[in-house]
Amino acid sequence: MPRYDFRCRSCGATFELRRAMAQANDPAVCPQGHPDTVKLLSTVAVTGAAAAGAAPQQAPSASGGGGCCGGGCCG
Numbered sequence: 001m002p003r004y005d006f007r008c009r010s011c012g013a014t015f016e017l018r019r020a021m022a023q024a025n026d027p028a029v030c031p032q033g034h035p036d037t038v039k040l041l042s043t044v045a046v047t048g049a050a051a052a053g054a055a056p057q058q059a060p061s062a063s064g065g066g067g068c069c070g071g072g073c074c075g
């Protein structure tokens, strides 16, 4: 069953609901009981790392990668 993300406009909480696709656009109620929620864009195609629940942070990329030109060997 697909999973949908919702955001509460009253308290700002985000939450997930599993529901049939036919009910995808039905109104959802915040876990805190607020009815004013909006459905977020589908995140079905997220990467495995993001799906694991980690915050979508970018890993610091390695700088000065030590390629051929990194040391000026081919300049």
Ligand SMILES: [Zn+2]
Residues within 6 Å of the ligand: 008, 009, 010, 011, 012, 013, 030, 031, 032, 033, 034
């Ligand atoms: Zn709420």
